[in-house]
Amino acid sequence: MLNDKSSIEKLRWIMAQLRDPENGCPWDIKQTFSSIVSHTIEEAYEVADAIEQQDYVELKKELGDLLFQVIFYSQLGEEEKLFGFDDVVEAVCEKLIRRHPHVFSDASLSTDAEIKANWENEKAKERELKNNTKNDEERLSILADIPKNLPALSQAAKIQKRC
DSSP: OOOSSOOHHHHHHHHHHHTOTTTSOHHHHTOOTGGGHHHHHHHHHHHHHHHHTTOHHHHHHHHHHHHHHHHHHHHHHHHTTSOOHHHHHHHHHHHHHHHOHHHHSSOOOOSHHHHHHHHHHHHHHHHHHHHHTSOTTTOOOTTTTSOTTSOHHHHHHHHHHHO
């Protein structure tokens, strides 16, 4: 077992033990990407609730639960040879650096409007790049990447903003 120090590696080790086919937890072993989605959404709402309640003791616990969801998906990704936790971290690091040129390069974006415009421009480039890897029949509409499971008002706001 890993030492008693709390770390991301310890959390990853715990997840691997839970998913161990011989000695793991039967419930954790049978989970799939699809079967834990509702738990992920619930954890996100619990984070939001703790923030709204200004309950920072609870927020710490709920953020841990949300982080565990990322670890769970990463474990599933590793098992299916799709991606691993390090790939998830690499992707978010690359995206954050690219979307913040005013922090990580010499770009000069000083107002909220400039920063927001750059952010939206980068997201549009990402959508275009994603579309360029598809043939004509598979190309996505400008609304295609808006999550279908968003609450209706959030989905409507995203659609309106995109249009």
